[in-house]
Amino acid sequence: MHLQNLHLLSFKNYEHLDLEFPKDINCIVGANGVGKTNLLDAINYLCMTKSAFNYVDNQNIKHGDPFFLVEGEIDSGERKFKIHCSLKNGRKKSFRLNKKEYEKVSEHIGKFPCVLITPYDTDLVREGSEIRRKFMDNTISQTDKIYLDNLLKYNHLIRQRNNLLKYFFENRTFDQDLLDSYNEPIIGLGKSIYEKRNAFVEEFLPIFLENYAFISDEAEPVALTYQSHHQTANFEEEFRRNIKKDLQLQRTCMGIHKDDFLFEISNYPLKKFGSQGQQKSFVISLKLAQFQVIYEITQNKPLLLLDDIFDKLDDNRIAKLLELVSKGTFGQIFLTDARPERSAVLLDNMREKVAFYNMEEIIPGT
Amino acid sequence: MNFPSRLVEDAVTEISKLPGIGKKTALRLVLHLLKEEEQTTELLAKALFKLRAEIKYCKHCHNISDDDICAICSSTVRDKSMICIVESSSDVMAIENTSQYYGLYHVLGGVISPIEGIGPSDLNIDSLLERMAGNEVKEVILALNSTMEADTTSFYLTKKLKNFDVKITSIARGVPIGGELEFTDEITLGRSILRRVSYE
Numbered sequence: 363m364h365l366q367n368l369h370l371l372s373f374k375n376y377e378h379l380d381l382e383f384p385k386d387i388n389c390i391v392g393a394n395g396v397g398k399t400n401l402l403d404a405i406n407y408l409c410m411t412k413s414a415f416n417y418v419d420n421q422n423i424k425h426g427d428p429f430f431l432v433e434g435e436i437d438s439g440e441r442k443f444k445i446h447c448s449l450k451n452g453r454k455k456s457f458r459l460n461k462k463e464y465e466k467v468s469e470h471i472g473k474f475p476c477v478l479i480t481p482y483d484t485d486l487v488r489e490g491s492e493i494r495r496k497f498m499d500n501t502i503s504q505t506d507k508i509y510l511d512n513l514l515k516y517n518h519l520i521r522q523r524n525n526l527l528k529y530f531f532e533n534r535t536f537d538q539d540l541l542d543s544y545n546e547p548i549i550g551l552g553k554s555i556y557e558k559r560n561a562f563v564e565e566f567l568p569i570f571l572e573n574y575a576f577i578s579d580e581a582e583p584v585a586l587t588y589q590s591h592h593q594t595a596n597f598e599e600e601f602r603r604n605i606k607k608d609l610q611l612q613r614t615c616m617g618i619h620k621d622d623f624l625f626e627i628s629n630y631p632l633k634k635f636g637s638q639g640q641q642k643s644f645v646i647s648l649k650l651a652q653f654q655v656i657y658e659i660t661q662n663k664p665l666l667l668l669d670d671i672f673d674k675l676d677d678n679r680i681a682k683l684l685e686l687v688s689k690g691t692f693g694q695i696f697l698t699d700a701r702p703e704r705s706a707v708l709l710d711n712m713r714e715k716v717a718f719y720n721m722e723e724i725i726p727g728t
Numbered sequence: 729m730n731f732p733s734r735l736v737e738d739a740v741t742e743i744s745k746l747p748g749i750g751k752k753t754a755l756r757l758v759l760h761l762l763k764e765e766e767q768t769t770e771l772l773a774k775a776l777f778k779l780r781a782e783i784k785y786c787k788h789c790h791n792i793s794d795d796d797i798c799a800i801c802s803s804t805v806r807d808k809s810m811i812c813i814v815e816s817s818s819d820v821m822a823i824e825n826t827s828q829y830y831g832l833y834h835v836l837g838g839v840i841s842p843i844e845g846i847g848p849s850d851l852n853i854d855s856l857l858e859r860m861a862g863n864e865v866k867e868v869i870l871a872l873n874s875t876m877e878a879d880t881t882s883f884y885l886t887k888k889l890k891n892f893d894v895k896i897t898s899i900a901r902g903v904p905i906g907g908e909l910e911f912t913d914e915i916t917l918g919r920s921i922l923r924r925v926s927y928e
């Protein structure tokens with residue numbers, strides 16, 4: 363898979379940008395604030411239909427402009443695809459593949475996979491469960507359309523059920539038949555999402571452990587465990603029995619929307635007991651495993667977006683990552699660096715061609 | 729958007745509440761009306777006013793009607809043992825245009841959606857159950873749209889209908905006529921395979 367070009371209008375800090383990309387390594391350089399990460403985010407838009415950093419679409423419009431446009435052409439090896447994403451302020455996002463508008467934008471996800479490694483990845487360790495679910499969902503969604511569809515449906519039903527709970531609570535009323543009309547599909551979809559996550563973690567885990575061992579030189583044992591309410595013996599009963607609490611809080615307290623993934627190092631929580639370096643190794647290994655799993659299932663090497671890794675990783679981990687690059691593990695790579703001379707040295711003895719883009723020269727006046 | 733007049737702004741606000749009409753289009757319509765003769769606006773307003781004041785909804789099926797009971801419900805040739813449940817009058821028109829159905833209808837007037845504050849009591853569900861109590865109905869056909877809210881509503885209706893001795897069916901969904909398999913979305917295609925029918 364090869365992203366051949368990128369065309370931006372009024373996207374984030376870019377008024378106008380046209381770039382062509384060769385197959386191998388694309389190194390985007392320039393001072394901080396010039397918009398290197400935004401360029402990776404534009405590629406993320408083409409693959410994932412949204413920003414990796416700001417889910418509010420219209421906040422990605424260049425300040426003061428009425429719309430944004432992101433376009434790119436991808437050569438899959440067999441065919442060429444033109445991807446178009448645009449948003450007029452206050453309108454619905456338009457997303458097209460070869461000029462054909464998607465009925466549901468989510469249908470696009472998984473067609474052109476991508477994996478993004480950013481300095482923010484350590485949030486996966488530090489923050490609440492939502493970001494870990496998002497990571498897993500992002501990975502599974504890129505390999506399984508039915509999963510994504512079920513997940514979107516599930517989330518919508520939970521929103522409806524929570525509104526219903528609120529209505530019951532505020533109006534001191536109750537309708538078991540109506541509640542069941544939400545309970546049944548929520549329990550059903552929840553079960554299939556749980557089973558998929560469970561099966562997926564089984565597949566993901568050995569690949570993750572292998573990557574961690576490689577990145578950290580097998581320094582210490584790590585673990586990743588899936589936790590879900592569905593693991594309780596009588597989930598369905600428990601879920602229904604929880605209605606009193608649900609009504610009090612006016613939201614659904616049990617289900618896969620509360621799932622978590624426990625990260626451990628030497629049998630202790632990584633968040634508390636892992637050093638910064640260990641946490642970085644952990645999340646890089648998660649991302650590398652994400653890349654590998656998507657590749658194994660789809661036989662399509664995701665675009666690899668590496669944001670500022672030379673600055674944020676220590677030499678050991680950079681060396682490990684570059685070892686993977688030189689082994690041809692990845693397909694097309696996009697990386698950003700504020701210091702071009704450092705990238706030039708690090709990437710000097712790669713077999714792959716490296717193209718440099720100095721954003722300070724490409725967008726003058728910044 | 730800045731308006732030169734409060735009157736224009738009010739008119740634009742009202743018109744842009746219509747489905748598919750944004751503020752820009754609404755403004756164009758308003759300016760058009762101002763340019764035309766006064767009578768044009770008067771006739772439009774009168775027609776709309778009369779529409780709201782005089783339109784009736786069938787007392788049995790809630791379909792749009794000029795009389796208390798609509799033409800379908802008062803027809804002597806229609807099969808009164810079948811009721812087809814739809815969301816709106818436009819769905820009745822669509823099914824009538826197929827000329828494939830000779831039973832009666834029941835227009836719900838929407839679907840259940842707590843997010844939008846629509847519950848069962850906002851829809852014509854009680855009157856449906858009243859119609860069922862007559863014991864004349866042998867089959868209820870669920871013909872709601874293919875949305876999650878419609879699915880929830882269908883689910884709720886089957887719960888409410890289970891106390892009646894009636895067959896509950898749902899319209900079939902699948903690959904469109906003239907449609908190609910490779911361009912059919914996976915959910916529809918998967919469902920069509922699971923619910924395949926014997927070949928005739």
Ligand SMILES: [Zn+2]
Binds near residue numbers: 797798799800
């Ligand atoms: Zn009628």
